Amino acid sequence: MKDGNYAAPDKEGGRVNSRLKRIRESRLFWPLVAWALILLFNTIFIPEFFKIGVLDGHLYGNLVDVLNNGAPLALVAIGMTMVIATGGVDLSVGAVIAISAAMGAVLINPALGNKLISNDILTKDATNTPLGLIVLADLAAGTLCGLWNGLLVSRARIQPMVATLILMVAGRGIAQLITNGQIITIYYSPYFWFGNGYILGLPVSIYIVAVVFVLAWVGVRKTSIGLFVESVGINSKATFYSGISEKNIKLLAYTFCGFCSALAGLILSSYVHSADGNNNGLNYELDAILAVVMGGTLMAGGRFSLLASIIGALVIWTFTLSMYTIGVPANALLAGRAVLVLIVILLYSHQFRQILNRLFERKGTCNDTKS
């Protein structure tokens, strides 16, 4: 504690209620505040937002929709968190979603020469491939994409933004090659289960997110991977000098991100019953980065929280659905989102927080003098 600069704010803060400070500095604090603010807004202006009903034994309502619609983004955000924590970024997640969706659709329903193979494919439960194989192919395609990104970044030493930009652009083309340029409609009801099914009254996608989150959390926090990822993000050279293969850590992060995106692609294509190379997962890279940043992981890498990123994803979807509910048109929504982003990012800005802290502290010292 010798040096002044870093230690000083801590000392200052010690005077304030330290418990309040610890809560304020928790990784989950700011995303939860943002979420609470939106929900508060809804309580006042759209009370019907919270209505939850039961239909055919399933829960339905806006809150359930937030969870269901937000699931793909939450999945991508989990993967993106790992990538950003290593100090990189993956711009290709949206394209990987499209590839994964196209892969699934084409295996169910191969379109050759702009013609469907047979008409019986139009019946509800027809497929050319067993379901297990379809899912496996979906996930394998996305994971391969992630592996490719990881190789470019870790072995070829291409800057992450440039390396993943390649697949971001090329990926949509690949997806269209797979679907032969068509928007393929899926007529195979077991496949719909991932995006529309229910288990114990709740959408299947929620369970998928929960399982991936738990597995990822155990994978990073109960092994040394989490520590190594943070270490690479903080200083990749010093990590290398410590005898850790930073290349393999990066490779793992990008590959995992590809896997998560593929899973998101599976859910999305199942939800909309189709695969569209151009529009599946459009702008997901931006939303996912946003969710991760809202979760408090620095773009420079380092400390990360998977749960905070998931909450970040939920904030984005709660906001989106709330705006739809009060009748904001889709094209104005982006502007609204920009305001949300601005507020959250301001809360994370060091300068802005110092101003806030000073406000808090002034109050604190006032109270001290009174008592």
Place this chain on the structure above:
Amino acid sequence: MTDTPNVLSLTSISKSFPGVVALEDVDFSLRKGEIQALMGENGAGKSTLIKVLTGVEHPDSGSIQLDGKQVQVRSPKHSQELGISTVYQEVNLCTNISVAENIMLGHEPRRFGNIHWKKLNALARQALSRLGIKVDVTQPLGNYSIAIQQMVAIARSLEILSAKVLILDEPTSSLDIHETNLLFDVMRKLKSEGIGIIFITHFLDQVYQIADRITVLRNGKLVGTYDIASLPRVELIAKMLGRTVTDLNAISQVKSSMEQDKSSQYVAEAKGMGLKGSLEPIDLELNASEILGIAGLLGSGRTELANLIFGIDTPDSGTLLIKGQKVEHFSPMESLKRGIALCPEDRKAEGVLGDLTIRENIILALQARYGWFKFMGAKKQYEIAQKYIELLGIRTPSPDQLVKNLSGGNQQKVILARWLVTQPHILILDEPTRGIDVGAKIEIQKLVLDLAKEGMSVMFISSELEEVLRISHRVIVLRDHKKAAEYSSDVGDQTIMHTMAGGL
């Protein structure tokens, strides 16, 4: 000469960064028409002093006078406006536009609102001819050598910014002999015009060739300013390296009481190991329980040697035997398994992970050896961290403190702990005591001796000759990326300094 007025004088400048005092009470003055060399090893405070002068950093205390007037240098731009110009080793110009445009950038002569190209080129030509340089100013700057690019930068400083003080920061490190002489001619010309020049270089020959006075900094403090004639080369090195007389009899006693086991095979043995452009083939042996000192000036190949043995770089010639086994794959991961540890020279860039806690920093290398899936539990991590915090006397309220909040000496101990946890056979210490205070320095030296006593082999690299001699059993002197000589530690420091300086 002595009554020439000062163009620039700095009075008791101090600047500290978290954990490091970069400059302490430094006085500095530059006369009109003088070439003054600024000397010192890395971390001596040269670059901080330059940053203060150019407004990149603001001093904590002290004052700057330019032409007798008190000034505050607010920013690099402001410093240029005041008449202080800097030319760096890497030229900060645009290589894709013409020489003339580079010189006149932002000050283009205009006619009817358009750039008056003829006049622009004429002015540029004139500026360069003042330096005695004749080139086609309409060619892109990138077509010319680094030397010419530097001249262009100097011409710009003089013509456009009308510099009174010119700082040349390692200008000759990428120049050949002819280009260097060309630069020196220009420097002499400017000197005769009354411009004060601060010249920073690692080449001693060049200092004695061109400088009028030498200012030596060490550990952020001013050692002194000397006329070139009154400071022989060996004395300059002595001043740069510092030979403070500290009573360290205890350390010498421990060392002389130690006996090395020379009967068994070498712990490490290099035969003609080298890497082109980094280190010429070198032979060296390392015994168990031995401290091998590596001496040499900055850039003599000390760090390159450490990096080869630890596997940061892979040698392209010769062999390295570790305990008689030939090393095939060079990487830190392999070295970790072989029991080789390296505390790197650049603590900040290659050593500490500032945003991780002390505990995480300490267990990192051991965890790396365990791999991804054999994760130490929190309890074991705290046990190890606590043990080494006590063992090395790391001063911290808790193992959960972030390492960036520690002082330099304590950070160094954390990195040392990171490697000691792995119980290495060979410990390479590259400048382990740089930039840390005397107390912590002696603690680290004692620790190194204790480790060697227990059987560890240590390679101790330091620019502080006194320190190397005090704790090493043998000393290898490197010069110009080559092994210059090998001595036993009872050799006088004069001999070693002569070897370091190249027999002068």
